[in-house]
Amino acid sequence: MLLGEGQTPLVKSGYIGKELGIPNLYFKLENLNPTGSYKDRFAAVLVSEMRAAGQKVCIATSSGNTGAALSAYCAAAGITCILVVVDGAPLPKVKQMQLYGAQILMVKDFGKNAEMTTRVFEDLEKICVSRQLPLPISAFRYCPSAMQGVQTLVYEINEELSGPADHIFSPAGGGGLTLAVTKGVLSSSSRTKVHCVQPEGNDTIASQLRNGLLRAMAVNASVTTVSGLQVASVIDGDEVITNCRALGGNGYVVGDSDVFKWQKQMAQKEGIFSEPAGAVALAGLENAISRNEINQNETVVCLVTGSGFKDMGSVDRNFNLPEVRTISHEESISNIKDWFNG
DSSP: OOOOOSOOOOEOOHHHHHHHOTTEEEEEEGGGGGSTTHHHHHHHHHHHHHHHHHHEEEEEEEHHHEEEEEEEEHHHHEEEEEEEEEETTHHHHHHHHHHHOEEEEOOOOTTTTTHHHHHHHHHHHHHHHTTTOOOOOOTTTOOOOHHHHHHHHHHHHHHTTTOSEEEEEEESSHHHHHHHHHHHHHHHTOEEEEEEEEGGGSSSSHHHHHHHHHSOOOSSBBOOOTTTOOOOOOOOOHHHHHHHHHHTTOOOEEHHHHHHHHHHHHHIIIOOOBBBGGHHHHHHHHHHTTTTTTOSSSEEEEEOBBBBGGGGEEEHHOOOOOOOOOOHHHHHHHHHHHHHOO
Protein backbone atom coordinates (compact mmCIF):
# COMPACT_ATOMS: atom_id res chain seq x y z
CA MET A 1 0.00 0.00 0.00
CA LEU A 2 1.29 3.43 -0.94
CA LEU A 3 -0.03 6.79 0.28
CA GLY A 4 2.98 8.88 -0.68
CA GLU A 5 5.29 7.90 2.18
CA GLY A 6 9.03 8.49 2.05
CA GLN A 7 11.19 10.93 0.07
CA THR A 8 10.83 13.42 2.92
CA PRO A 9 12.89 16.61 2.78
CA LEU A 10 16.36 16.88 4.31
CA VAL A 11 16.52 20.56 5.29
CA LYS A 12 19.68 22.40 6.26
CA SER A 13 19.38 24.36 9.48
CA GLY A 14 19.15 28.08 8.98
CA TYR A 15 19.88 29.24 12.52
CA ILE A 16 20.22 26.53 15.17
CA GLY A 17 23.22 24.87 13.53
CA LYS A 18 25.15 28.13 13.48
CA GLU A 19 24.23 28.86 17.08
CA LEU A 20 25.47 25.41 18.15
CA GLY A 21 28.64 25.76 16.11
CA ILE A 22 27.59 23.04 13.66
CA PRO A 23 27.14 24.79 10.30
CA ASN A 24 26.32 21.53 8.50
CA LEU A 25 23.30 20.54 10.59
CA TYR A 26 20.34 19.00 8.76
CA PHE A 27 16.85 17.94 9.78
CA LYS A 28 15.20 14.90 8.18
CA LEU A 29 11.53 15.88 8.15
CA GLU A 30 9.71 12.61 8.78
CA ASN A 31 6.84 14.69 10.16
CA LEU A 32 5.84 15.29 6.54
CA ASN A 33 4.85 11.69 5.83
CA PRO A 34 1.13 11.07 5.04
CA THR A 35 -0.05 10.51 8.63
CA GLY A 36 2.62 12.73 10.15
CA SER A 37 5.44 10.40 11.19
CA TYR A 38 8.14 8.00 10.02
CA LYS A 39 5.88 5.09 10.99
CA ASP A 40 4.23 5.35 7.57
CA ARG A 41 7.33 3.69 6.11
CA PHE A 42 6.68 0.72 8.40
CA ALA A 43 2.92 0.61 7.82
CA ALA A 44 3.25 0.76 4.03
CA VAL A 45 5.28 -2.45 3.98
CA LEU A 46 3.35 -4.23 6.75
CA VAL A 47 -0.10 -3.61 5.28
CA SER A 48 1.12 -4.52 1.79
CA GLU A 49 2.29 -7.87 3.20
CA MET A 50 -1.05 -8.40 4.94
CA ARG A 51 -3.02 -7.58 1.82
CA ALA A 52 -0.90 -9.93 -0.29
CA ALA A 53 -1.59 -12.70 2.25
CA GLY A 54 -5.34 -12.05 2.15
CA GLN A 55 -5.49 -11.08 5.84
CA LYS A 56 -8.53 -9.03 6.85
CA VAL A 57 -7.78 -8.05 10.47
CA CYS A 58 -4.84 -6.13 11.90
CA ILE A 59 -4.23 -6.34 15.68
CA ALA A 60 -1.46 -4.04 16.89
CA THR A 61 -0.09 -1.94 19.74
CA SER A 62 0.81 1.71 19.67
CA SER A 63 1.87 4.74 21.67
CA GLY A 64 0.35 6.87 18.92
CA ASN A 65 2.17 7.16 15.62
CA THR A 66 2.23 3.47 14.71
CA GLY A 67 -1.49 3.30 15.36
CA ALA A 68 -2.20 6.33 13.20
CA ALA A 69 -0.13 4.91 10.36
CA LEU A 70 -1.64 1.42 10.55
CA SER A 71 -5.16 2.86 10.80
CA ALA A 72 -4.70 4.87 7.62
CA TYR A 73 -3.06 2.14 5.58
CA CYS A 74 -5.55 -0.47 6.78
CA ALA A 75 -8.39 1.85 5.81
CA ALA A 76 -6.92 2.15 2.31
CA ALA A 77 -6.53 -1.64 2.12
CA GLY A 78 -9.97 -2.52 3.48
CA ILE A 79 -8.51 -4.22 6.57
CA THR A 80 -10.12 -3.96 10.01
CA CYS A 81 -7.71 -2.38 12.51
CA ILE A 82 -7.78 -3.09 16.28
CA LEU A 83 -5.27 -1.12 18.34
CA VAL A 84 -4.12 -1.63 21.94
CA VAL A 85 -2.67 1.76 22.89
CA VAL A 86 -0.42 2.77 25.76
CA ASP A 87 -1.85 4.26 28.91
CA GLY A 88 -2.02 8.03 28.41
CA ALA A 89 -1.48 8.11 24.63
CA PRO A 90 -2.04 11.69 23.36
CA LEU A 91 -5.69 12.29 22.56
CA PRO A 92 -5.03 13.88 19.12
CA LYS A 93 -3.24 10.68 18.05
CA VAL A 94 -6.07 8.51 19.39
CA LYS A 95 -8.70 10.58 17.58
CA GLN A 96 -6.67 10.37 14.39
CA MET A 97 -6.76 6.57 14.67
CA GLN A 98 -10.49 6.62 15.37
CA LEU A 99 -11.24 8.81 12.39
CA TYR A 100 -9.45 6.32 10.14
CA GLY A 101 -11.87 3.73 11.55
CA ALA A 102 -9.70 1.83 14.03
CA GLN A 103 -11.08 0.24 17.20
CA ILE A 104 -9.13 1.52 20.24
CA LEU A 105 -8.35 -0.29 23.52
CA MET A 106 -6.28 1.70 26.05
CA VAL A 107 -4.70 -0.60 28.67
CA LYS A 108 -3.85 0.59 32.17
CA ASP A 109 -0.06 0.78 32.81
CA PHE A 110 0.78 -0.41 29.29
CA GLY A 111 3.87 1.54 28.23
CA LYS A 112 4.51 2.73 31.77
CA ASN A 113 5.29 -0.51 33.57
CA ALA A 114 7.81 -2.96 32.10
CA GLU A 115 5.99 -6.05 33.38
CA MET A 116 2.62 -4.95 32.01
CA THR A 117 4.18 -3.87 28.71
CA THR A 118 5.81 -7.28 28.26
CA ARG A 119 2.59 -9.03 29.26
CA VAL A 120 0.56 -7.13 26.67
CA PHE A 121 3.07 -7.93 23.93
CA GLU A 122 3.22 -11.63 24.85
CA ASP A 123 -0.57 -12.08 25.07
CA LEU A 124 -1.20 -10.30 21.79
CA GLU A 125 1.56 -12.27 20.13
CA LYS A 126 -0.16 -15.51 21.18
CA ILE A 127 -3.48 -14.33 19.73
CA CYS A 128 -1.86 -13.33 16.46
CA VAL A 129 0.14 -16.55 16.13
CA SER A 130 -2.99 -18.63 16.74
CA ARG A 131 -4.73 -16.79 13.88
CA GLN A 132 -1.70 -16.63 11.58
CA LEU A 133 -1.56 -12.86 11.80
CA PRO A 134 1.47 -10.60 12.21
CA LEU A 135 1.73 -8.49 15.38
CA PRO A 136 2.55 -5.10 13.86
CA ILE A 137 4.86 -3.61 16.48
CA SER A 138 7.35 -1.26 14.85
CA ALA A 139 10.35 -3.26 16.03
CA PHE A 140 12.65 -5.80 14.43
CA ARG A 141 11.85 -8.16 17.30
CA TYR A 142 8.33 -8.52 15.88
CA CYS A 143 8.26 -7.31 12.26
CA PRO A 144 11.75 -7.42 10.72
CA SER A 145 10.61 -7.28 7.09
CA ALA A 146 8.28 -4.31 7.60
CA MET A 147 10.97 -2.44 9.55
CA GLN A 148 13.13 -2.56 6.45
CA GLY A 149 10.81 0.14 5.17
CA VAL A 150 12.18 2.44 7.86
CA GLN A 151 15.75 1.79 6.70
CA THR A 152 14.96 3.65 3.49
CA LEU A 153 15.30 7.00 5.25
CA VAL A 154 19.07 6.37 5.47
CA TYR A 155 19.31 5.77 1.72
CA GLU A 156 17.42 9.02 1.17
CA ILE A 157 19.80 10.93 3.43
CA ASN A 158 22.77 9.56 1.49
CA GLU A 159 21.17 10.60 -1.80
CA GLU A 160 20.22 14.06 -0.57
CA LEU A 161 23.70 14.73 0.78
CA SER A 162 25.42 13.05 -2.19
CA GLY A 163 27.18 10.90 0.38
CA PRO A 164 26.82 9.74 3.96
CA ALA A 165 26.47 12.02 6.97
CA ASP A 166 29.11 11.91 9.67
CA HIS A 167 26.50 11.59 12.42
CA ILE A 168 22.81 10.70 12.69
CA PHE A 169 21.04 11.37 15.98
CA SER A 170 17.99 9.18 16.53
CA PRO A 171 15.42 9.21 19.34
CA ALA A 172 14.64 5.86 20.92
CA GLY A 173 11.85 4.27 22.91
CA GLY A 174 12.02 0.55 22.21
CA GLY A 175 14.85 1.19 19.76
CA GLY A 176 13.25 0.15 16.47
CA LEU A 177 13.97 3.39 14.62
CA THR A 178 17.56 3.59 15.82
CA LEU A 179 18.15 -0.03 14.89
CA ALA A 180 16.67 0.58 11.43
CA VAL A 181 19.03 3.52 10.96
CA THR A 182 22.06 1.42 11.94
CA LYS A 183 20.99 -1.36 9.59
CA GLY A 184 20.53 1.16 6.79
CA VAL A 185 24.01 2.56 7.41
CA LEU A 186 25.60 -0.89 7.57
CA SER A 187 23.86 -2.08 4.40
CA SER A 188 25.03 1.03 2.52
CA SER A 189 28.64 0.39 3.58
CA SER A 190 29.00 3.89 5.00
CA ARG A 191 30.56 4.74 8.35
CA THR A 192 28.01 7.17 9.68
CA LYS A 193 28.01 7.23 13.47
CA VAL A 194 24.50 6.55 14.74
CA HIS A 195 23.67 7.91 18.19
CA CYS A 196 20.83 6.73 20.43
CA VAL A 197 19.05 9.49 22.36
CA GLN A 198 16.52 8.81 25.12
CA PRO A 199 14.64 10.93 27.66
CA GLU A 200 15.96 10.33 31.16
CA GLY A 201 12.57 8.96 32.22
CA ASN A 202 12.92 6.07 29.76
CA ASP A 203 16.64 5.33 29.72
CA THR A 204 16.62 1.68 28.68
CA ILE A 205 19.40 1.84 26.07
CA ALA A 206 21.40 5.08 26.01
CA SER A 207 23.27 4.83 29.32
CA GLN A 208 23.98 1.14 28.76
CA LEU A 209 25.52 2.01 25.40
CA ARG A 210 27.60 4.86 26.85
CA ASN A 211 28.80 2.80 29.79
CA GLY A 212 30.13 -0.06 27.69
CA LEU A 213 27.46 -2.58 28.66
CA LEU A 214 26.17 -5.24 26.29
CA ARG A 215 22.47 -5.31 27.04
CA ALA A 216 19.64 -2.82 27.37
CA MET A 217 17.79 -2.65 30.68
CA ALA A 218 14.06 -2.50 31.29
CA VAL A 219 12.88 0.29 33.59
CA ASN A 220 10.31 -0.13 36.33
CA ALA A 221 8.17 2.74 35.09
CA SER A 222 8.49 5.12 32.18
CA VAL A 223 8.15 8.58 33.71
CA THR A 224 9.04 10.72 30.72
CA THR A 225 6.36 13.10 29.48
CA VAL A 226 7.72 12.82 25.93
CA SER A 227 4.94 10.90 24.20
CA GLY A 228 5.92 8.10 21.86
CA LEU A 229 9.10 7.20 23.75
CA GLN A 230 7.37 5.68 26.77
CA VAL A 231 8.56 2.12 26.20
CA ALA A 232 9.62 0.57 29.49
CA SER A 233 10.75 -2.79 28.06
CA VAL A 234 13.88 -3.62 26.07
CA ILE A 235 12.46 -4.84 22.70
CA ASP A 236 15.24 -3.96 20.15
CA GLY A 237 17.58 -2.38 22.68
CA ASP A 238 20.26 -5.08 22.80
CA GLU A 239 20.86 -4.99 19.06
CA VAL A 240 20.80 -1.17 19.08
CA ILE A 241 23.73 -1.24 21.50
CA THR A 242 25.65 -3.71 19.35
CA ASN A 243 25.14 -1.82 16.10
CA CYS A 244 25.63 1.70 17.44
CA ARG A 245 28.86 0.63 19.12
CA ALA A 246 30.08 -1.04 15.91
CA LEU A 247 29.50 2.25 14.06
CA GLY A 248 31.20 4.37 16.72
CA GLY A 249 27.95 5.85 17.98
CA ASN A 250 27.11 6.69 21.56
CA GLY A 251 24.18 7.06 23.92
CA TYR A 252 22.75 10.35 25.16
CA VAL A 253 20.20 10.87 27.92
CA VAL A 254 18.30 14.16 27.88
CA GLY A 255 15.86 15.83 30.24
CA ASP A 256 12.25 16.42 29.25
CA SER A 257 12.74 20.17 29.78
CA ASP A 258 15.56 20.18 27.22
CA VAL A 259 13.36 18.34 24.74
CA PHE A 260 10.57 20.91 25.08
CA LYS A 261 13.10 23.74 24.82
CA TRP A 262 14.31 22.43 21.48
CA GLN A 263 10.78 21.72 20.29
CA LYS A 264 10.06 25.41 20.73
CA GLN A 265 13.37 26.49 19.22
CA MET A 266 12.79 24.35 16.14
CA ALA A 267 9.39 25.96 15.63
CA GLN A 268 10.49 29.55 16.19
CA LYS A 269 13.89 29.46 14.50
CA GLU A 270 13.50 26.82 11.78
CA GLY A 271 9.75 26.78 11.11
CA ILE A 272 9.61 23.05 11.95
CA PHE A 273 6.59 22.02 14.03
CA SER A 274 7.72 18.78 15.63
CA GLU A 275 6.13 16.64 18.28
CA PRO A 276 8.26 16.40 21.45
CA ALA A 277 9.81 13.06 20.41
CA GLY A 278 10.96 14.74 17.20
CA ALA A 279 13.05 17.21 19.20
CA VAL A 280 14.84 14.51 21.21
CA ALA A 281 17.57 14.05 18.59
CA LEU A 282 18.43 17.76 18.69
CA ALA A 283 18.58 17.68 22.49
CA GLY A 284 21.01 14.78 22.12
CA LEU A 285 23.15 16.79 19.74
CA GLU A 286 23.35 19.61 22.28
CA ASN A 287 24.49 17.04 24.85
CA ALA A 288 27.15 15.70 22.47
CA ILE A 289 28.47 19.21 21.79
CA SER A 290 28.73 19.92 25.51
CA ARG A 291 30.86 16.76 25.82
CA ASN A 292 33.09 17.84 22.89
CA GLU A 293 32.11 14.68 21.01
CA ILE A 294 31.20 16.41 17.73
CA ASN A 295 33.59 18.18 15.36
CA GLN A 296 32.23 21.49 14.04
CA ASN A 297 33.21 20.56 10.49
CA GLU A 298 31.18 17.36 10.47
CA THR A 299 27.79 16.84 8.86
CA VAL A 300 25.06 16.04 11.37
CA VAL A 301 21.49 14.85 10.73
CA CYS A 302 18.78 14.99 13.40
CA LEU A 303 15.67 12.91 12.77
CA VAL A 304 12.40 14.81 13.20
CA THR A 305 10.14 11.84 13.70
CA GLY A 306 6.62 13.25 13.94
CA SER A 307 4.40 16.29 13.59
CA GLY A 308 3.60 18.69 16.40
CA PHE A 309 -0.07 18.39 15.50
CA LYS A 310 0.12 14.89 17.00
CA ASP A 311 0.37 16.20 20.56
CA MET A 312 -1.25 19.61 20.94
CA GLY A 313 -1.86 18.83 24.59
CA SER A 314 1.89 18.99 25.12
CA VAL A 315 1.93 22.45 23.55
CA ASP A 316 -0.76 23.61 25.96
CA ARG A 317 1.03 22.15 28.99
CA ASN A 318 4.56 23.29 28.27
CA PHE A 319 4.58 26.63 26.51
CA ASN A 320 2.08 28.88 28.26
CA LEU A 321 1.11 30.57 25.01
CA PRO A 322 -0.88 33.79 25.42
CA GLU A 323 -4.64 33.70 25.10
CA VAL A 324 -5.99 35.10 21.85
CA ARG A 325 -9.04 37.30 22.40
CA THR A 326 -11.26 39.08 19.92
CA ILE A 327 -10.61 42.83 19.73
CA SER A 328 -11.87 45.72 17.60
CA HIS A 329 -10.23 46.70 14.35
CA GLU A 330 -9.16 50.03 15.88
CA GLU A 331 -7.46 48.27 18.79
CA SER A 332 -5.64 45.90 16.44
CA ILE A 333 -4.26 48.81 14.39
CA SER A 334 -3.20 50.54 17.59
CA ASN A 335 -1.38 47.43 18.77
CA ILE A 336 0.47 47.08 15.45
CA LYS A 337 1.56 50.74 15.58
CA ASP A 338 2.69 50.29 19.19
CA TRP A 339 4.75 47.27 18.13
CA PHE A 340 6.59 49.33 15.48
CA ASN A 341 7.14 52.16 17.97
CA GLY A 342 8.86 49.77 20.36
